[in-house]
Amino acid sequence: MKNNCITNCLTTWVELNKNALWHNIDTLSYVMGPAIKLGLVVKANAYGHGLKEIVEISTSHPATAYFFTASLAEAIEVKQTGCRQPVCALVPGDRENLEQALNAGVECSCFDQTIAQQIVAMAHAIGKQARVHLKVDTGLSRLGFTLADIDWCADFFKKNEHFIKLVGVMSHLADVVQEEIPYAHEQRITFDSFCSKLRETGLHWEETHLCGSGACPLSTHDTLVRVGTTLYGYWKSPAQKHRLEQRAQKKLVLMPVLSWKTRIMHLKTVSAKTPVGYGQSFVTQRTTILAILPIGYSDGLPRDLSNKGFVTIRSQPAPILGKVSMNATTVNVSDIPNAVIGSEVVLLGPPPSPTADNLAELCGTVHIDILSRIQSTLPRRIVS
Known part of the structure; x- marks a missing residue:
């Protein structure tokens, strides 16, 4: 038959449930409270869901404050949807797309002296002011400046202020899936120290973000939390769910x-x-x-x-x-x-x-x- x-x-085909996505954004917004913005992580084709479709569904939600991608190419694609939120590339390794990204208004992370100089050179060449988030290596041992780089960073941003604007300072936690996260607390201390010393040089910025949703209790000093796995309806671990429920003071349900x-x-x-x-x-x-x-x-x-x-x-x-x-x-x-x-x-x-x-x-x-x-x-x- x-x-x-x-x-x-x-x-x-793949089906994406708009109501489920909005429910998850509502839930995460409630947990974080009105003082902390939500940055939606849509890297890797929105975790396989479909980048354009997830942006289309979520851009009109009032709690969506930022979009974060991995590459510049992804960030350009998000910009091309016409979304109203700023878009930041967290790992702008595809530097062949830098000119198009800056022309599109894409923000990007700045994690070492080489990329900082490349961003300024490109911004100067096309007559733009690049908007960047300074990335700090607080213990993941991947990308980012350290406390030893404070003076260089301050001097660089001041000398090149017409071509590069410090929009944010950020880092990334190494382990938030366990019940106890002492290493994340150490990273919080390192990050706060970096930010404090950078402010002492006279630099200012709008967004401070260390945490994903799994470590939201550590986000009290931040303006923004990046949400990825939970956005799509999944907990990273029972411990993560427990931490968010403690903060919300109620049981939480996410919808895939x-x-x-x-x-x-x-x-x-x-x-x-x-x-x-x-x-x-x-x-x-x-x-x-x-x-x-x-x-x-x-x-x-x-x-x-x-x-x-x-x-x-x-x-x-x-x-x-x-x-x-x-x-x-x-x-x-x-x-x-x-x-x-x-x-x-x-x-x-x-x-x-x-x-x-x-x-x-x-x-x-x-x-x-x-x-x-x-x-x-x-x-x-x-x-x-």
């Missing part, structure tokens, strides 16, 4: 924003002792109805789900049989009698479908790894 939808509907769907492409009935897929890693024990799905690891479905993952069809689980291949995946629909060609299949979504947390546990990774793998070329639908 066939379903006409296989010929006139999308084959594989993304669902990932496909359709049954083909049905096949095989007898017992039939090998399924590459390497014959699964052999049927009984007569089995197989559903072939037009999706594989090239679309972002982890190969680690081979023989242990599942999808849902009509809210019923269908185990993955054999290897997840590049462009196809086979599932068992023997116990789903109303499964037909064209039936909707949920790869990832709210329970009873597998969640990003479920898939991450099966694959030995984290939920944002699962989400950010989803191919950007797949169509995105905004639903309410």
